[in-house]
Amino acid sequence: MKLNIHTLMHPSIQKLAYEIIYQKSHKQLQNTDNEKILGMLIFYETLRKWLKIDNIYIKKVDILKESYLLNHLDKYLIITNIIKCYNILADVHKILPQSYLQHIDFDSVNNIFDYNERLQEYKIIIFEKFLKNYTIIELINYLHKNNKINLNHVKIICITSNSNILKYIAQKYPQLNIYTIKII
Template identity: 80%
Template sequence: MRLNIHTLIHPTIQKLAYEIIYQKSHKKLQNTDNEKTLGMLIFYEILRKWLKIDNIYIKKVDVLKERRLSNQLDKYLIITNIIECYNILADVQRILPEPYLKHIDFNNINNSFYCNEKLQEYRIIIFEKFLKNYGIIEIINYLQKNNQINLNHVKIICLTCNSNILKYLANKYPQLNIYTIKIN
């Protein structure tokens, strides 16, 4: 079975992501403006098919006003390590109408991921800067077994990802959609 891997090839996304990857690999200070901009661009690219904008027309006696509003019925859950990714996620609320953030340490899960929300109501985004350990699999197992989540409503986003993890996910969960910039 094949995994749905989408490589983000937009030149601006590529440029910003490689700067962040380079800074991380050389232990240099991160540029927070680059991370915020990259976050907005990545989330825009990935969510543009999920997001629905409603046009509302308000007619007054002599004026017609037009407004564009996000669909407030759609709910989004972002599972991420907030401590590591707060810069990238800083402006996501400008795109998503009230996203629910759930913190998880991908390096130290130990069956500690628990969410008391009704997850079937959410579109789920799992975001990790560098997908390099198998903690993601525990989260997906939890979502599917404990909450009976349709994995078509789950998107995994990362700047880089390990090819071994992708092979494992392809064998176990071929219906997942993974968005990345670089595969190691």
């Protein structure tokens, strides 16, 4: 079985991502507005099939009020390097109000986090701007083996991803879903 790689092809996402990748490769100052907008668009595209919205109708004496609420039983854990990704994640709580952030440094090999709550209750999103090192494999191993996480409840989101890392993940965890804009 092959890895489920979803390339986000929306023109707005592609344009914003290109600007961010270009600025990063040329060591230019990042436009924080572009990163915030890109974050909202990426998370919307990635999670639109995962989110469940309930319609609620409130009947009053002379009017009917309609409201939309996210399923309050769904909880989301976003595992990311908050220091590097804070601009992209700045407005994600608008899409995922029941989300929690967990910091992890993907550059450090010995930095697997210890989360006290039961991880099986969460839908897990691993977000890395530029997926370029193999530490992600250690994190997936930790989640799958130590916490018995169902990998169907895990999504990996990144702007760019390294093809060698994707091949390695595909060999080990073909059931994972990875959302990326560009494969390098």
